Amino acid sequence: MRLMTVDPRALKENSDRTRQTKSSPQADALLLATIRQVGIVQPPIIAPQGEGGNGYIINSGHRRVAQAIVAGLSEIAVLVDEAANDNGAMRSMVENIAREALNPVDQWRAVERLVALGWTEEAIGVALALPVRQIRKLRLLANVLPAMLEQMARGDMPNEQQLRTIAAASLEEQREVWKAHRPKKGDPQVSWWAVANALTKKRMYARDASFGDELARAYGIEWLEDLFAPADEDSRYTTNVEAFLGAQQEWMTANLPKGGLVAEVNNYGQASLPPKAERVYGKPGKGDRAALYIDRDGKVQTTYFRMAEPKKAKGQVNGATDSGIEADEIVAARSRPDVTRKGIEMIGDLRTDALHEALARAPIEDDTLLALLVLALAGTNVSVQSGASDDVYGFARMRRHAARLVGEDGGLDPEPDTLRVAARSALIDVFSARENRTNSGLVARLAGQAIGADRFLPNMGTEDFLACLSRPALERCCQETPVLPRARVRETRAALVDHFMSDRFVHPSALFAVGAAEIAGWCGPSVGSSRDMLHEDESDVVPSDGVLGSPESIEGGVGSADDELTDELADEPWPIAAE
Numbered sequence: 001m002r003l004m005t006v007d008p009r010a011l012k013e014n015s016d017r018t019r020q021t022k023s024s025p026q027a028d029a030l031l032l033a034t035i036r037q038v039g040i041v042q043p044p045i046i047a048p049q050g051e052g053g054n055g056y057i058i059n060s061g062h063r064r065v066a067q068a069i070v071a072g073l074s075e076i077a078v079l080v081d082e083a084a085n086d087n088g089a090m091r092s093m094v095e096n097i098a099r100e101a102l103n104p105v106d107q108w109r110a111v112e113r114l115v116a117l118g119w120t121e122e123a124i125g126v127a128l129a130l131p132v133r134q135i136r137k138l139r140l141l142a143n144v145l146p147a148m149l150e151q152m153a154r155g156d157m158p159n160e161q162q163l164r165t166i167a168a169a170s171l172e173e174q175r176e177v178w179k180a181h182r183p184k185k186g187d188p189q190v191s192w193w194a195v196a197n198a199l200t201k202k203r204m205y206a207r208d209a210s211f212g213d214e215l216a217r218a219y220g221i222e223w224l225e226d227l228f229a230p231a232d233e234d235s236r237y238t239t240n241v242e243a244f245l246g247a248q249q250e251w252m253t254a255n256l257p258k259g260g261l262v263a264e265v266n267n268y269g270q271a272s273l274p275p276k277a278e279r280v281y282g283k284p285g286k287g288d289r290a291a292l293y294i295d296r297d298g299k300v301q302t303t304y305f306r307m308a309e310p311k312k313a314k315g316q317v318n319g320a321t322d323s324g325i326e327a328d329e330i331v332a333a334r335s336r337p338d339v340t341r342k343g344i345e346m347i348g349d350l351r352t353d354a355l356h357e358a359l360a361r362a363p364i365e366d367d368t369l370l371a372l373l374v375l376a377l378a379g380t381n382v383s384v385q386s387g388a389s390d391d392v393y394g395f396a397r398m399r400r401h402a403a404r405l406v407g408e409d410g411g412l413d414p415e416p417d418t419l420r421v422a423a424r425s426a427l428i429d430v431f432s433a434r435e436n437r438t439n440s441g442l443v444a445r446l447a448g449q450a451i452g453a454d455r456f457l458p459n460m461g462t463e464d465f466l467a468c469l470s471r472p473a474l475e476r477c478c479q480e481t482p483v484l485p486r487a488r489v490r491e492t493r494a495a496l497v498d499h500f501m502s503d504r505f506v507h508p509s510a511l512f513a514v515g516a517a518e519i520a521g522w523c524g525p526s527v528g529s530s531r532d533m534l535h536e537d538e539s540d541v542v543p544s545d546g547v548l549g550s551p552e553s554i555e556g557g558v559g560s561a562d563d564e565l566t567d568e569l570a571d572e573p574w575p576i577a578a579e
Helices: 025-038 062-070 089-098 104-116 121-128 132-142 146-153 160-168 171-181 192-199 213-218 241-254 327-333 341-361 366-377 399-403 416-430 442-451 471-477 489-500 516-528 563-569
Strands: 002-006 045-048 056-060 076-080 236-238 277-280 289-294 300-307
Touching: 025 062, 025 121, 056 062, 062 076, 104 121, 104 132, 104 146, 121 132, 132 160, 146 171, 160 192, 171 192, 213 241, 236 241, 241 289, 241 300, 341 416, 341 442, 366 416, 366 442, 399 416, 442 516, 471 489
Parallel strands: 045 076
Antiparallel strands: 002 076, 045 056, 277 300, 289 300
16 A cells, blocks of 8 residues: 555546445535645545556545545545455445544543644634534533543533533532542442532523623623523623622612612512502503512512502401401402402403503594593593593593694684594593502493404413412413413413413403493493483493494484483582593
């Protein structure tokens, strides 16, 4: 066997070679990059062409020759061997079978050796067709405790999650843990889970930090990069949890909004609000206050609340009911409803926000607007105590909406667009589905049903709301989803939260739809009085199916003149004022 230099284009392929399957494009690209950087490390083996030919055929190294041609090499070194009787078939097969892939630990050590010889990480990456990030990861793994590397080289490898935890620890920490968890005599396996668990440290990520570089330097925070994380995300982290939380705390104090406060965190990871404070689940109003807190992941979160007067339970005196039975005994004996009181309050807030959004943005016919105004004035909150105001105990300033409709000459002759804006603004001030003094009652749901406010309800598949549901109610929520009820309620709730992160969920009890029985109960006693009975057939304003009709469907019209009724009601004071 002798060494010679030939033009790779002059070599002929061996049609009887062992490896007939094509290599992958990635493998060819890696080989091409290596040849361009360091040349052909192992010369291909060729043999003289038989049967009167004067050329050479390739016995081994077909891919090396092909990629040398692609690389534009005019000459390559080859080993010339005598032609075998079997055309090199046995030699080719033995070479491919006996060749063993490089052990991962040896690969890590080889990269570190190249760096010691003067190769840069960028140059190694180009030569091996690997990203620089991958080269850095290999270098990090080469710094694992040598005793652990020896164990891994024997084929006892941890998984990637365990490996990243071990590699992130210092050699001193690794050495201490290895003393306690190294394999015993006769036991070839290591409990890598126990090793990784002992080296695990709480990580606080830079992407969760609200503070900037200045505070990070002030608190001595040094960011480390998690080379095992996806390359397209910010994977910087620190294990200095105390410094991270201190910087977050200082940032909250410096960036506290007016009237806001820094709240402590309870056992459930939520903000502990002041006594008698009501948490706002919908959009915060002008007078609502902000509470900033740090959650379990170290992120700064914001919640809103408003202060309210405590409510006394009906029929309760000094903790006991009129019958003398302790209130605690009644609560204990009573089964939990499908939706708790907190859940009902959340529904009220979410309904009101959706209704206001629909009133502001949904297409509404002028006739419908007139019907909504009639409904608004019939609301149980008409004084008007507005749910859109920041003062729950104040009254809506309806005059400002009417002022838009008055022209310069003092006449009431507005432009159609001005009329629509004023009507929508007035309705937003009037309608409310909140569970407090501003509740409009059934008419708010009728209005929301008429204008399709259900479309504006937000996703209620959140931890906050689902925690308000009973077990049967949660299991009913699973019926239309691939989620199966779990043995524990919190597991079912967590599965639903994960599912509804990519899907919108609205609890049926939050919908604006009104049933016939509710309409009948609402229309019953009050409609029967002479004061409210404008016509015998006036109930057509709200049909039995709960859907609003148009003004044309009301016999006599909404504003029709009825002389007898006018005479009858002229001297009777109306108990409800619009201001």
